[in-house]
Amino acid sequence: MRAISLIAALAISGCSDALKNYDRTVSDGTASIAFAAQFKELFPQSRHFITHYTGREGPPITWNSNTGVADRYILTMQIPITLDRSAGRVTSFGTPKFYLNEVSGISQLPAGHFKISYGRSIQFGIPEWQSFREKHGDLSVFGITLPIPPIPRFSEIVNDA
Numbered sequence: 001m002r003a004i005s006l007i008a009a010l011a012i013s014g015c016s017d018a019l020k021n022y023d024r025t026v027s028d029g030t031a032s033i034a035f036a037a038q039f040k041e042l043f044p045q046s047r048h049f050i051t052h053y054t055g056r057e058g059p060p061i062t063w064n065s066n067t068g069v070a071d072r073y074i075l076t077m078q079i080p081i082t083l084d085r086s087a088g089r090v091t092s093f094g095t096p097k098f099y100l101n102e103v104s105g106i107s108q109l110p111a112g113h114f115k116i117s118y119g120r121s122i123q124f125g126i127p128e129w130q131s132f133r134e135k136h137g138d139l140s141v142f143g144i145t146l147p148i149p150p151i152p153r154f155s156e157i158v159n160d161a
Helices: 001-014 015-032 032-040 124-136 153-160
Strands: 048-050 060-071 073-082 089-093 097-108 114-124
Touching: 001 089, 015 032, 015 048, 015 089, 032 048, 032 073, 032 124, 060 153, 097 153, 114 153
Parallel strands: none
Antiparallel strands: 048 060, 060 073, 073 089, 073 097, 097 114
């Protein structure tokens, strides 16, 4: 996903400046947006990226953090943000929304791509995030009981994508 945002940013503006400021902005966001910092602390392997970074695609410019959880779920956080692109800074942010999507299966298509099938989806807010964080990512906060069967190749396909 980050690659798509970067391709658009690079095509529209100068290649090295866009990449440098994009990376600087993502780095600033993981430090200055409290929820992004918490997400990164709880899930150090998580990915962080900005959609509509250039603003030319229209609003909203959105901060995204996501990660695989328990080899079966994809956790995503999205926050509307405003930027100072020239300084590579997030200047303000709104209220985060969180999504926990169950991956019910992964299959490889003949062309070599993968198809991910989804099951249950949970949208939640700050109070549930705080409980989930306080319990160190324990899925029981959402009524999910462990152990849950992992999806084969989940880490390879979802976490390493």
